[in-house]
Amino acid sequence: MAKANPLQEQLLKAGLVKKSKVAEVAREQLKARHGKRPADPNDIRRDAERARAEKAERDRALAAEQKARARIVELRAQARQIIEDKQVPRSGESEYRFTADGAIRTLLVNDDLRRLLSAGALVIARLGERYALLPRAAADKVRERDPGMIVLDHGNATEPAAASSEDDAYYAQFKVPDDLIW
DSSP, rough: OOOOOHHHHHHHHTTSSSSSHHHHHHEEEHHHHHHHOOOOOOHHHHHHHHHHHHHHHHHHHHHHHHHHHHHHHHHHHHHHHHOOOOOOOOOOOOEEEEEEEEEEEEEEHHHHHHHHHHTEEEEEEEEEEEEEEHHHHHHHHHHHHOOGEEEEETTTTOOOHHHHHHHHHHTTSSSOOTTTTO
């Protein structure tokens, strides 16, 4: 036997304990001193389950975000395709000016196209760095997919009707020259 505790030696000499019992107690003390207490299996299981749930939630949120981004890209591509397919060919030498991105832009159109634009039958849409004329039906489809691609639409009155009718009544008294083109 290895070096024993003085109390254990005294108890052995007195005959109060057996040698096997002393050895067993010594082994248990050694295990307690050097061995680590295993974690409670319920705590480990609970932590693992919580981590799995958090990871699943993060994965779901990430997948939803990626799906939303992919949907936006898909809708923009559809809108671009509609513009490319349905654009009205432009012709003419008359300049039609409109504002887009805080700047005044110009398209060359003929008198028929100018009347259709003014009436709201045609709409100006952005196609990359260029602008295209679209019929109203195609413009409505583009607006459903990406409203930012519609640059000018006289068919959708964004001003309040009351103010517009008051202005129209006031300016009706002035004659507009026939050759005035803005």
